[in-house]
Amino acid sequence: MSEDQKKQLEQQLWNIANTLRGKMNADEFRDYILGFIFYKYLSEKMFRYADSILKQDGIKYKDIKENTTKGKEYIEAIKEESLSKLGYFLKPSELFSEVAKRGNGDKQGDKHFILEDLQKILNNIQLSTMGTESEDDFDNLFEDLDLTSTKLGRTESAKNELIAKVLQHLDKIDFQLDNAELDVLGDAYEYLIGQFASGAGKKAGEFYTPQEVSKVLAKLVTTGKTKLKSVYDPTCGSGSLLLRVAREVKEVSNFYGQELNRTTYNLARMNMILHDVHYRKFDIRQEDTLEHPQHIDKKFEAIVANPPFSAQWSANPLFMSDDRFSQYGKLAPASKADFAFVQHMIFHLAENGTMSIVLPHGALFRSGTEQHIRKYLIEDRNYLDAVIGLPANIFYGTNIPTCILVFKKCRENPNDILFINSAEYFERGTQNILRSSDIDKLITTYRGRLEIDKYSYLASLQEIAKNEYNLNIPRYVNTYEEEESIDIATVSKQIKNLEKEMKKTDEQLKNLCIELKIDTPF
Secondary structure: OOOHHHHHHHHHHHHOOOOOOOOOOOHHHHHHHHHHHHHHHHHHHHHHHHHHHHHHHOOOOHHHOOOOOOOHHHHHHHHHHHHOOOOOOOOHHHHHHHHHHHOOOOOOOOOOHHHHHHHHHHHHHOOOOOOOHHHHHHOOOOOOOOOOOOOHOOOHHHHHHHHHHHHHHHOOOOOOOOOOOOOHHHHHHHHHHHHHHHHHHHHHOOOOOHHHHHHHHHHHHHOOOEEEEEEOOOOOOOOOHHHHHOOOOOOEEEEEEOOOHHHHHHHHHHHHHHOOOHHHHEEEEEEEOOOOOOOOOOOOOEEEEOOOOOHHHHHHOHHHHHHOOHHHHOOOOOOOHHHHHHHHHHEEEEEEEEEEEEHHHHHHHOOOHHHHHHHHHHHHHHOOOEEEEEOOOOOOOOOOOOOEEEEEEEOOOOOOEEEOOOOOOOEEOOOOOOHHHHHHHHHHHHHHHHOOOOEEEEEEHHHHHHOOHHHHHHHHOOOOOOOHHHHHHHHHHHHHHHHHHHHHHHHHHHHHHHHHHOOOOO
């Protein structure tokens, strides 16, 4: 698929999304369009898989007569295979294209009322997984797709007409699922999530990390790796950051994530499945990561996170007996959970692993318990590998400057910490972005541990200790631009010459006024 074709597809999907917009906000019509795209994807995967099974019998899945004895036998056999392979099941009459046809006119041109039928089908997808390995991955996956909402229309007829129209438009789009080399649908889904994030204001940061930042985080944790046993994101949002890591290596065996927001948790599971991550390869849980961790017994080879900046948490004294926090002697403050997330991630990091986390710039230099935790991580554990400054205004919903901290438990360079100041390298806009050249410079500097004037610096542990574990980047990377020196004698001579010129001009003006017989301005 060419770049023009890709952009054309993205625009088609965005136009369909706007069909739903009406009186809804970005959050609401996002849930509908992404839910319908997901349903279309499941349907196409279903009939393609079923057709491959039925090929030897010379029939197509859509041609099966569901109410005949032979048809029931076929369906039951395919259901068993599908639940094992795909993790869900749809009957021929439940496929997206069949519902779209019924809603927009069958062979006789009659349009059917499909809302109740569609709601039942979406429920059946979940019910088909009951008692199987994929049950948790499909549980309540369509709960945010409310087909009874008055925002779809004032009457049932109006709602039905709108949904039928959306399904018809989507049915015409070919997601090219047969082409294993392309991820057309996955890319389109990412595009839509990004579009919704850009219009969601402050809420956007809850579910989406800008792709350029995701790319940096992913490249940092995959440095020196071609395969990963596991990748984990404790605040996974839509799951895009986990999927970005997978693009940087040949294979990721397992994906793990946790997300507090229920709607975003559903979005993350859909995103995984849409990117063809098998249900056995991902484990996304919904809960508060700090208060109720869900993967407490696991260690991960790569960890990435963009947690909510300076979020509040309980900082309950009982956590002092929690293995994630107990060794530090102090908890992160209740008003700023930034280092609580760092501690949580350090606990889950495998001995051969790397983690990268985005934090607000203040986490580098705030005093009190945060300074105590920084000191422990550097002086006692020596886990901090790099500190990277990012430009301001690159995240949705906030314009504050941010940084990335990179941690390793077994560092190849234990005697120093790399500081990179990439805060001035970006393309300015309503929301600033990191260009490809900016990302390449940052990653090349990190991987080579290069010292570049006014950009990067290798600070010894002793130097950091002298600075009392203050990691503020300007303390280590000198960005001062020396101003051009001024020759005072030359300037003085220029002023004297200027005064002479002014006196000469004044005399000329005075003579001109006398000649014209008018008062001089002096």
